[in-house]
Amino acid sequence: MTNKTRVATASLAGCFGCHMSILDIDERIIQLADLVEFDRTPITDIKEVGECDVGIIEGGVCNADNVEVLKEFRRNCKILVSLGACSINGGIPAMRNQYTLKQCLEESYLHGIGVEDAQIPSDPEIPLLLNKLHPIHEVVWVDYFLPGCPPPADTIWTFLEELLSGKPIEFAYRQIRYD
Amino acid sequence: MTKNNTDIEDLETAQDPAGLRRVEIEPVTRVEGHGKVTLLLDEDNQVKQARLHITEFRGFEKFIQGRPYWEMPVLVQRLCGICPVSHHLAAAKAVDQLVGVEQLTPTAEKVRRLMHLGQVLQSHALHFFHLSSPDLLFGYDDAVAHRNIIGVLADHPDLAKQGVLLRKYGQEVIRVTAGKRVHGNSAIPGGVNKAVSPEERDYLLGDIEQIIQWGQGALALAKKLIFQELEYNRNFALIDTNMLSICREDGALDLYHGGLRARTPDGTLIFDQVDYRNYGDYIHEQVKSWSYMKFPYLRSLGQSDGSYRVGPLARINNCDYIDTPLAEAARVEFRAFADGGLVQSTLAYHWARMVELLYCAEGIKRLLLDPDITGTELKVRGEMRNKGVGVIEAPRGTLFHHYEIDDDGLVTRANLIVSTTNNNRAMNQSIRQVAADYLNGRELTEPMLNQIEVAIRAYDPCLSCATHALGKMPLELELVDADGAVVDRIYKNGRGEVGEG
Ligand code: SF4
Numbered sequence: 283m284t285n286k287t288r289v290a291t292a293s294l295a296g297c298f299g300c301h302m303s304i305l306d307i308d309e310r311i312i313q314l315a316d317l318v319e320f321d322r323t324p325i326t327d328i329k330e331v332g333e334c335d336v337g338i339i340e341g342g343v344c345n346a347d348n349v350e351v352l353k354e355f356r357r358n359c360k361i362l363v364s365l366g367a368c369s370i371n372g373g374i375p376a377m378r379n380q381y382t383l384k385q386c387l388e389e390s391y392l393h394g395i396g397v398e399d400a401q402i403p404s405d406p407e408i409p410l411l412l413n414k415l416h417p418i419h420e421v422v423w424v425d426y427f428l429p430g431c432p433p434p435a436d437t438i439w440t441f442l443e444e445l446l447s448g449k450p451i452e453f454a455y456r457q458i459r460y461d
Numbered sequence: 462m463t464k465n466n467t468d469i470e471d472l473e474t475a476q477d478p479a480g481l482r483r484v485e486i487e488p489v490t491r492v493e494g495h496g497k498v499t500l501l502l503d504e505d506n507q508v509k510q511a512r513l514h515i516t517e518f519r520g521f522e523k524f525i526q527g528r529p530y531w532e533m534p535v536l537v538q539r540l541c542g543i544c545p546v547s548h549h550l551a552a553a554k555a556v557d558q559l560v561g562v563e564q565l566t567p568t569a570e571k572v573r574r575l576m577h578l579g580q581v582l583q584s585h586a587l588h589f590f591h592l593s594s595p596d597l598l599f600g601y602d603d604a605v606a607h608r609n610i611i612g613v614l615a616d617h618p619d620l621a622k623q624g625v626l627l628r629k630y631g632q633e634v635i636r637v638t639a640g641k642r643v644h645g646n647s648a649i650p651g652g653v654n655k656a657v658s659p660e661e662r663d664y665l666l667g668d669i670e671q672i673i674q675w676g677q678g679a680l681a682l683a684k685k686l687i688f689q690e691l692e693y694n695r696n697f698a699l700i701d702t703n704m705l706s707i708c709r710e711d712g713a714l715d716l717y718h719g720g721l722r723a724r725t726p727d728g729t730l731i732f733d734q735v736d737y738r739n740y741g742d743y744i745h746e747q748v749k750s751w752s753y754m755k756f757p758y759l760r761s762l763g764q765s766d767g768s769y770r771v772g773p774l775a776r777i778n779n780c781d782y783i784d785t786p787l788a789e790a791a792r793v794e795f796r797a798f799a800d801g802g803l804v805q806s807t808l809a810y811h812w813a814r815m816v817e818l819l820y821c822a823e824g825i826k827r828l829l830l831d832p833d834i835t836g837t838e839l840k841v842r843g844e845m846r847n848k849g850v851g852v853i854e855a856p857r858g859t860l861f862h863h864y865e866i867d868d869d870g871l872v873t874r875a876n877l878i879v880s881t882t883n884n885n886r887a888m889n890q891s892i893r894q895v896a897a898d899y900l901n902g903r904e905l906t907e908p909m910l911n912q913i914e915v916a917i918r919a920y921d922p923c924l925s926c927a928t929h930a931l932g933k934m935p936l937e938l939e940l941v942d943a944d945g946a947v948v949d950r951i952y953k954n955g956r957g958e959v960g961e962g
Contacts, residue, residue, distance in 0.1 A: 295519070299542020299643040305587070306642055308629040309622070315611050325591060326609045347516075374539040377524040386520030391748050394522060395863060395876040397755070398747045398764075405751035407499055407514050432542065432643050461641075 287446055288334040290321035292355060294348040295375045295415060296341025298324075299432045300366035304338075306435035317446055331358040336445065338363045340432075342372040342417050346410040349421060356422040361445070364424045365438075367431040367460070369417060376415045383413050426451070429460050469700070470765065472893040475501050475510035484905065498892060498913055506903060511896040513889050513917065515754035522875050530559050530849075530866045535646050537862065540879070543587070545644050546580035546635055547855035547880075550717070551862040553648035554851030558738075559866055561843025562651040568836030569652035574717045575828045576638035576647070577853065581716055582672075582821040583631025584856035585773075585814050588921045589679060590624025593811060596915060597686040602908045620682075623675045627818070630672050634825060637661045652840030662829050669826045673787070676819040680791055683815040687808060696898075698807035698891040698916035701726035702768050703759060704775035705883065707854055710734065712781030714792075714820065716854040722779050723759060723769060728803050731759065737852040740861055746878065756885050757878060768886035771858025772920065773813035778803045783816075785823035791816040807891050810919040845870070855880045857921050884920050891916040 293301055301324060307314065318336075322328045331337065337359030343349055356362055367373040378386050392400045418424060428441060437457040444451050475481060481501040501510035521540065528536065534552040538545040550573055557565070565573070595608045598617065606612075614621040632642045637657060639645025647653050657665075687694050703726060707719035720734030721743065735743060746755040747764055758767030769775070778796070783789040795816055798804050804813070828834055851862045858880035865874040895916045900909050 297539050297542040297545075299539070299545060302542045302643050305591070305628070306632060308632075309625060311625060312614060312618075312622070315614060320609075320611060326606075326611070328605065344519075345516075374536060375519055378520040381520070381523055383520075386523040387518070389523035389526075390518075390520060391755075394746070395874065396741050396745050398745050399749070401748050401750055403748065403750050403753050405514070407497070407512075407751055408516050408753065411518060431539070435642070461644075 286317060286319040287336065288321050288332070289318045289323075289336045289338065290331045290334045290355065290359060291323040291338040292331075292340070292351055293324060294339060294341035294352065294369070294418070295344035296366065296368045296373070298340070300340035300368075303366075303430075303432035303435050304438055307439050308435075310439060314442070318442075331355055334359045336361045336363065338365050339369050339418055340365050341368045342375060342415050343412065343421055344375060344415045345412055349412075352418055352421055361425045362422065363426045363428060363441075364418050365428050366433055367429065370419075370427050370429060371417050372415045373431065376417075379414045383411055429458065431461060434459065469890060469893040469897055472508060472511050472896065473889065478510070481509055498917075500896060500900070506901070506905075508893075508896040508901050511889075511893045512751060513885075513892055515752045515885070518753045521877060525872050525875055528872050530556055530864060530870050530872060531650055533862075533864060533872070534648050535644070537877070538644055540877075542643050544580060544584050544855050544857070544880075546576055546639060547853055547860055548862070549639070549645065549648055550577055551851040551853040551855070551860050552864075553650075554718075554853065555849035555862045555864050556650045556851070558849030558851070559846055559864065559870075560650040561846055562841050563843070564841070565652055566836070566838040566841060567833040568656050568838050569840065571828055571831060571833050572638055572653045572656055573648060575657070575825060575834065576635055576645075577717050578821045578824045578828070579631045579634025579638065581631075581854075581856045582818055582825070583628045583635065585818040585821070586624055586627035586631060586679075588856070589683065589811060589814060589818070590621065590627070592921075593918060594620075594624070594682075596918070597683075597811070602911065623678065627672065627675055627679070630668060631821075634665060637665060649840065651842055654839065656836055656839060657829075657834045659835055662835060665825070666829050669822070669829065673819070673822045673826065676815075676822040677787065680812075680815040680819050683812045687806075687812055694808045695806050697912075698895050698919065699805055700807070700887065700890045700894055701805050702770045702887050702890070703731065703762070704778050704803060705759070705769045705771050706776040706779045706859055707737065707852060708733075708780050714776060714780040714783045714788075714817075716776075716817075716821075718853075721852075721859075724779060724803065726803060726805065728778075728801075731761065737861070738850040740850065740852065740863075740878075744878070746882075752885070754882050754885050755878075757883055758886065768890060769883070770887045771880055771883040772810065772856075773817050774804065774807075774810045775858065776854060777813040777816055783820055785820055785827070787823055788816055788820035791819060807916060807919045810921070814921070857881055858883050881920070888917055888920050891920075 320326050321334050322331045331354050337355040364370050387402045391402050440453060478501060481503055484500040484502055498513050500508055503509055533556055534549045537552050538548040540548055591610045595613055599608055636642045639647045647655055703723055705723045708722045709715035709719045721737050722733045723731040725731055743760055744757050745760050746757045748755055758764050759769055777792055783792050848865045853860050860880050861878040863876040864872055867873050892913050895912050899912055
């Protein structure tokens with residue numbers, strides 16, 4: 283065991299673009315690998331979040347499983363970061379909140395174009411959907427919010443560097459953007 | 462040539478589920494809400510049912526109703542941050558039709574094509590180096606803590622760095638053409654909002670020879686990894702399916718535009734140069750109660766024979782030639798692997814993917830040297846229409862976007878068939894083949910389960926998010942007796958060790 287900072291990440295109801303933006307630090311990933319040890323992330327094979335210093339969440343909460351993971355992250359991570367528009371306010375997937383869940387399911391599986399054997403999937407193997415999509419801070423306490431869809435790689439890098447070195451988190455004006 | 466194709470169809474639904482043990486292969490996708498595999502076994506460990514369930518639902522088709530049509534290219538790409546450009550452009554192609562534009566200006570079309578080659582290059586590099594190479598290099602049963610890109614960085618630093626830089630280059634092509642690396646916005650109705658400046662062109666040209674050279678290296682590596690365990694790799698998860706893709710009018714590989722082409726498993730054409738706006742006459746989507754992902758099939762062949770595959774394997778099998786020299790030579794060699802028929806080996810997806818990566822690198826160079834790429838004619842206009850269908854070859858396969866609008870330009874109906882959905886039947890067949898070949902009648906072990914993951918991973922499935930992660934995720938297996946009591950459990954725990962109980 284080393285005493286590197288342990289970092290875990292997860293994608294809930296997101297598009298994975300925020301994770302792409304983490305990878306967009308490019309070669310700096312080699313430097314990052316020297317500073318941190320990755321716990322559960324989509325690029326490692328670790329399943330359960332262990333004790334971590336930092337947890338990073340992409341995406342809002344759309345089903346029962348998302349709630350479980352999110353709570354597991356909060357329990358295990360000293361610092362929890364809400365990364366990107368979807369986890370901060372639901373993002374594009376939250377557009378479904380203007381309709382009922384039933385309307386959304388019916389459109390896709392009953393009235394859809396070219397649909398056969400129309401039925402709403404209902405097998406017990408499929409996790410329970412929530413009626414609405416929620417930002418993660420409605421479910422757990424969040425320590426930091428990084429906006430953007432996705433937040434730029436340089437912003438993520440600055441954040442991690444300052445966090446890891448114990449400096450106050452400060453961004454240049456152009457690093458904070460919402461698109 | 463499939464080994465025992467005979468009974469894998471029966472494995473979709475067990476005749477008599479009562480009394481069978483349920484085995485759940487639960488990737489972290491349960492927690493990420495994407496997918497999982499369940500198996501039903503009888504008392505002799507014979508697999509009676511195997512299913513890949515997709516557990517994710519977003520509801521795009523509903524909630525984009527009432528939105529203005531011009532939002533589609535920026536809105537719908539938020540389905541997927543790994544291939545956002547493909548969604549951006551498929552939507553843009555549909556929107557071109559809504560605004561009555563049949564032909565873009567040469568500059569607009571070439572800028573879009575360049576953007577898309579950057580997209581496919583970055584996605585293929587990500588899939589091969591970051592996600593799959595750890596298995597292929599270290600073996601499927603390598604230590605969990607080591608089997609990832611960080612492990613590759615430690616053991617093969619030069620190779621891992623090439624992967625990182627290949628992906629970076631693709632992302633830079635996207636940034637230059639789309640405005641930003643993830644979720645850019647340059648495609649607009651009837652064109653693009655910017656061309657490439659001479660400085661940007663020279664910046665990208667600066668590295669292109671290196672990228673082509675690394676592309677050749679990646680191709681050689683993919684081939685070597687397939688050949689080093691040839692018998693196993695050739696037969697692994699082998700299924701015989703039809704193949705679907707778009708091809709250019711003259712039969713050449715084209716990732717941006719063309720007509721639909723489908724072949725039977727032995728290579729016979731089923732249809733060719735079909736106008737993709739009529740896709741509904743050729744493809745229907747079946748709903749099954751146990752998955753949120755629909756099951757498309759070729760209508761003329763019916764639900765059971767109409768299964769098809771899309772993506773690199775289908776494209777390299779389907780096209781008559783590739784119009785860049787290095788990739789064409791690689792294609793010829795690839796096709797020879799099948800002795801006349803189509804290459805059906807599921808793991809050959811990786812090989813075909815690297816043929817395409819090389820094609821993208823060569824294609825990017827050609828477009829950068831084309832004077833149109835810095836042109837000034839960016840946009841054309843036409844007469845508004847009510848329906849538009851855009852199709853593109855995304856990294857993982859054929860992607861359909863279909864929008865209908867009212868006279869105010871607001872969306873009334875939409876249908877999206879994403880690449881991974883097209884592969885839904887085939888992925889299910891592949892895991893059944895693995896179950897039939899390697900799991901039947903044995904005590905289940907972690908490496909056996911990993912083989913199911915390996916089969917899914919070959920398709921590079923992407924379910925709007927972490928489905929790569931599906932491939933990279935650890936597993937937990939539970940044996941549950943007919944009364945629902947857990948009789949056995951094996952798992953890779955949070956620290957990556959395999960345990961029981
Ligand atoms: S914030 Fe944007 S990039 Fe991040 S997951 Fe949501 S849609 Fe994707």
